[in-house]
Amino acid sequence: MYAIQLANRYLTSRIIPLIAVGAVALCVALVVIVVSVMSGFLDMLKSSGRTLMGDVVINYPVRGMPWYDELVRAIEAEPAAQAATPLVDTYGLLRMPYPQGAEKEVVTANVWGIDPASFERVTDYSRTLHWRPPADQAEADAMGPDDPRRKLSPRIVADGLALRRGDTGEPGLVMGLHVSIVNERQRDGSYRSRYGWFMPDHRVTLTLVPISAKGTVAEPREQVFPVVNEFRSAVYQIDKNRVMIPLAEAQRMLRLDEGTLHDMEAPPNADGSQPVLGRSPARVHRVLVRARPGVTPDQLREAVETAYARFEQACAADPSKLVKPPLREMVSILTWEQHLRDLIGPVEKEREMMRILFSIVYLVCAGLVLSIFWAIVQEKSRDIGILRSIGASRGGVLWIFLQYGLVIGLVGGVVGIGLGWLVITNINAIHQAIGERAPLWSWTACFAASTIALLMTVRQGLRGVLLPTLLWLVGAITLGLAGAGLMAHRGTLIWDPAVYYFSTIPDRVDWVTAGITWLGAVVFSVLGASVPAAKAADIDPVRALRHE
């Protein structure tokens, strides 16, 4: 009872505990912010994994797998698999419609030929389509006057989904939002057209290089595609590089489409051509597979391996199939996590770094509380002697300071989480602000405050009191430096999306981590308090009261 009362008084009657609370709060906020961002990363990566490539990928690059329809059917017969889709994966050149004039920009691109219907079943592709007309009038009103979404044709989503212009029936191309340079991200996360260009109004020329059966380069083929929509997977690397066209177009341009199979060893026919052996099937480079809900990627991978073995045997036993699929050993079957190892690895490593940082931050908390309480116990040893002399137990004295630590941990933790939440939810705006010049008012305000502090310094100096003079001086210098820093600030891009994969910073608080951090702060504050508390409990009343 008296312990609560005293802990309460010691807390409220001095400034040091406030400093401790502030320090604990800063530690907690730091951890909450960094871990939330890291967890946000991993979550984004994991959810985007599906969007990018389903759960399991069968890969046989360059030459491609024949009879993929049957492979897809064999995989979809597995109970673990929800859907599978064939895919052509290659690189090509993309000639942009900009700038004005004859010299157009050309970029390299990772080109995916997809079968839109099954691709959608495997990857939730439709969710990544960026351009959508406003759902209702309210949403339209919320958009800026120059927002390109205001004047979108209602067809645009359907066209993007089908990779085909609905009006003309032309095969279309969907490109990543950052493949072109014209989309500029706004503070609110929407995009505006730079220089007035809007890609879905234009056509691009795609050049692909087919590879012959012997592995040599054949005559490049080019084709003009209308851009029907753009997609945003949120993984910057992909949004910057990838374009998608219909599977059939990709196969045709790469000569992976169905053809006739000639017998090259037999003597030529009278007209000089080789005799026909049969049909040469169309090929794809990949098959993406999505797991049924509740099936892990690893379980699915095993099922897919079984299905592939079955498919390979069936083809081998089928005399009508002159062309056989590649052997199992030649084909890689990986979960998306294995496939994107180089993407996920660094993030996981960074998270490990965080864990280390974690423990250091806790130690800082404990050390802070320890040293502050040590000073308080030192200062309060006479009070403690008094308490002991009127019959307070060691436990009671211990409890005063443990409670003290508990309150500092609890309050500091709550304040820290609040601070972390504030920063996290505004992290993209903050980042944006850091990336730009500081506004005029910010540094003028700093300079004004600095001037006031300077005047106060002079005033206190004239009154001849040293501590306030010094404090005001420190304030004046700090504010002045802050103002100068803001004035000199030209905008720095801290978060380079090209390095961090994602185009926005995750802005949701990881509440589990926040809770654990809070608990950790409390535990370590109490631990830190326990050392001085034990010292306090050991204080000898006679010694403490001896001298005045």
Add this chain to the structure above:
Amino acid sequence: MSEAPLLQARDLHKTYRMGRLDVPVLRGADFTMRKGEWVAILGSSGSGKSTLMHLLGLLDEPDRGRGGVWFEGQPVAGLRGGARNHYRNRSVGFVFQFYHLLPELTVLENAMLPCRVAGAGRAAAGHVRSLLTAFGLDHRLHHRPRELSGGERQRVAIARALANEPRVLLADEPTGNLDARTGGEILDMITGLHRQGLSIAMVTHDPAVAARADRVVQLVDGRVADR
């Protein structure tokens, strides 16, 4: 022998260690106080008066193996832990020369502290308030000690010592830090309490103060002598 003395010390030894040097302060001190008695302890500075009081109040421990302290006939010097705290809290009330109030607590809270330590908060509030009122502090209840004069502070300290209605008041130079008039007021107060039946052991330098007591003893060479 009809009744055991209220508080008794026999053959108390206390030696302080100063580095390698042993400084004997008490060398077989005896002390007896009957119920309702006011005993004044005189002695020159450094003679060990405070040391004796601390031993009587169980704030400190005598040298091992010899002598001891008895309260109402029970040996108490060897008490440990809870029993020792209970003795300090209930059986005796201690008043120091330098008041020793807690600066963060108000007058009322300071005086209430022993009750709170005992686990009795509200119940004792009325009693403590009436003590403070009797000491003329009713208009000061919610002030901090630093806002009080020395005499007022010492009155708060006495109220605190009496909060749990102890059998014995141990006062170590309660007027030593006060001017003659204020000290006189405090002495009048203590005299009043004594008339109501409180047993008092009081250390003083001042023979005039000692004159008010029922009996005076003197501490010389680590022993107690009657005067």
